[in-house]
Amino acid sequence: AQTVTQSQPEMxxxxxxxxxxxxxxxxxxxxxxxxxxxxxxxxxxxLVIRQEAYKQQNATENRFSVNFQKAAKSFSLKISDxxxxxTAMYFCAFILSGAGSYQLTFGKGTKLSVIP
Amino acid sequence: xxxxxxxxxxxxxxxxKDVELRCDPISGHTALYWYRQSLGQGLEFLIYxxxxxxxxxxxxxxxxxxxxxxxGSVSTLTIQRTQQEDSAVYLCASxxxxxxxxxEQFFGPGTRLTVx
Numbered sequence: 001a002q003t004v005t006q007s008q009p010e011m012x013x014x015x016x017x018x019x020x021x022x023x024x025x026x027x028x029x030x031x032x033x034x035x036x037x038x039x040x041x042x043x044x045x046x047l048v049i050r051q052e053a054y055k056q057q058n059a060t061e062n063r064f065s066v067n068f069q070k071a072a073k074s075f076s077l078k079i080s081d082x083x084x085x086x087t088a089m090y091f092c093a094f095i096l097s098g099a100g101s102y103q104l105t106f107g108k109g110t111k112l113s114v115i116p
Numbered sequence: 117x118x119x120x121x122x123x124x125x126x127x128x129x130x131x132x133k134d135v136e137l138r139c140d141p142i143s144g145h146t147a148l149y150w151y152r153q154s155l156g157q158g159l160e161f162l163i164y165x166x167x168x169x170x171x172x173x174x175x176x177x178x179x180x181x182x183x184x185x186x187x188g189s190v191s192t193l194t195i196q197r198t199q200q201e202d203s204a205v206y207l208c209a210s211x212x213x214x215x216x217x218x219x220e221q222f223f224g225p226g227t228r229l230t231v232x
Binding site: 004006042043044045046047050091093102103104105106107108109 | 147158159166
């Protein structure tokens with residue numbers, strides 16, 4: 001079974017600064033996807049960024065980037081130039097690759113507060 | 117286009133009552149998922165529907181929980197004889213068909229269930 005661990009229940013960052021959220025996972029499989037989801041107070045889960053395990057290059061989406069260390073099973077999210085709208089819960093998630101794989105496994109989340 | 121919608125947004129019920137939670141997926145999405153988000157926890161997979169195939173009910177926590185999907189579209193999650201530990205946010209997601217791990221799961225805003 002796969003597990004996802006987020007060791008930072010809460011974090012805060014000053015507006016315009018950079019913050020890194022940590023995520024580790026455990027799997028014996030080699031092919032999978034990793035995700036970061038954002039859940040603002042509206043409760044709507046929004047996909048922030050996705051990483052395919054077979055790709056060595058770290059994914060980036062505008063101000064969001066990841067540091068994917070496959071051997072260490074680590075998948076951290078870096079948010080640059082933090083904005084007030086980034087305040088939310090952030091969940092790291094994992095899914096195995098391949099047909100028939102559909103269960104996302106989530107961490108417990110990190111509550112991020114951006115301070116003006 | 118419209119996203120995933122869920123109703124009601126909030127539901128307060130008394131212990132022992134039955135509740136029904138509704139999910140309308142995005143048009144054209146044949147895959148539908150239910151997750152439960154308990155306070156301070158990540159999302160927990162409950163059930164998965166894909167087209168006309170038999171659903172994967174492996175995540176349902178007890179036989180008080182059931183779900184159906186009529187006409188391959190709208191889904192209803194039913195909780196019978198509700199208990200206080202059922203209090204949580206119930207999230208629905210949908211995605212395009214095909215190898216599900218490749219396809220982004222789009223989430224609804226959830227139903228917050230409170231059992232008194």
